[in-house]
Amino acid sequence: MSGWGPSPAVQVRALTRSFTAKGVLNGIDLDIAPGEFVALLGRSGSGKSTLLRALAEIDHEAEGSGEIRLPERLSVIFQDARLLPWMRVLDNVLLGVSGQRARAGEVLAEVGLAGRERAWPHELSGGEQQRVALARALVREPKLLLADEPFGALDALTRVQMHALLRRLVDAHRPAVLLVTHDIDEAMLLADRIVLLDQGRLAADLPVALPGAGVARRARMAELRATLHRLLGVEDVAEDHTEAAPPPATEVRYG
Ligand SMILES: Nc1ncnc2c1ncn2[C@@H]1O[C@H](COP(=O)(O)OP(=O)(O)O)[C@@H](O)[C@H]1O
Numbered sequence: 001m002s003g004w005g006p007s008p009a010v011q012v013r014a015l016t017r018s019f020t021a022k023g024v025l026n027g028i029d030l031d032i033a034p035g036e037f038v039a040l041l042g043r044s045g046s047g048k049s050t051l052l053r054a055l056a057e058i059d060h061e062a063e064g065s066g067e068i069r070l071p072e073r074l075s076v077i078f079q080d081a082r083l084l085p086w087m088r089v090l091d092n093v094l095l096g097v098s099g100q101r102a103r104a105g106e107v108l109a110e111v112g113l114a115g116r117e118r119a120w121p122h123e124l125s126g127g128e129q130q131r132v133a134l135a136r137a138l139v140r141e142p143k144l145l146l147a148d149e150p151f152g153a154l155d156a157l158t159r160v161q162m163h164a165l166l167r168r169l170v171d172a173h174r175p176a177v178l179l180v181t182h183d184i185d186e187a188m189l190l191a192d193r194i195v196l197l198d199q200g201r202l203a204a205d206l207p208v209a210l211p212g213a214g215v216a217r218r219a220r221m222a223e224l225r226a227t228l229h230r231l232l233g234v235e236d237v238a239e240d241h242t243e244a245a246p247p248p249a250t251e252v253r254y255g
């Protein structure tokens, strides 16, 4: 693959993690190239968050071994925005960085929140709060972005907007990304590569390689979806819908 730098951004070797004798991760090897976007899929309880927390070094309650090499600058986002309610939006973005007010304003504009610098977190919608979390993650120009189901709590429409936003931001800033998700379509639309966690191991490692548009793109998505459904042990119902006739159009008149 082209684009590999002299060394990967993330290098994980023989990683194990367990909680009071319950093994969760059982020998994970994973490389992520600089600027590469990897989605981590797996059933609920398969250990996705455990892996992400190990990489973020916020898993002190877990036991384990293995080797993890990471870039120095990394950011983590979660399903909830985790903003401090007593701080205005701009100050939330500036948490943990110093003297970057102008830069923080720019990043807020980039996430579509220009002019909201002085708002309080409770004045924002869930989607807007998650935009602030993204701005806070990006203001430090991370070489690695770790994201644990960051859109899981958003409604479907907001989620679609956030997908487009994340893709734009990642293209502009080029961090390596590890996105934990249980949403196969989200993984396909955003990631360069999908890895699948099962029984404590990475059971699959699939390049996404979606064509830009049209029939070829839809065909590749259907193929990949079917593969992932099979690997995840879910019945694939997508096939049944593809050939279904569209619902009859109803005419709607306004005024
Ligand atoms: N702090 C913890 N203490 C004990 N068990 C935990 C802890 N965190 C996670 N687990 C267990 O580890 C397994 C994997 O959890 P998790 O990584 O959260 O899965 P996922 O994110 O894929 O849904 C689950 O069985 C869960 O109950």
Ligand SMILES: [Mg+2]
Pocket: 048, 049, 050
């Ligand atoms: Mg989880």
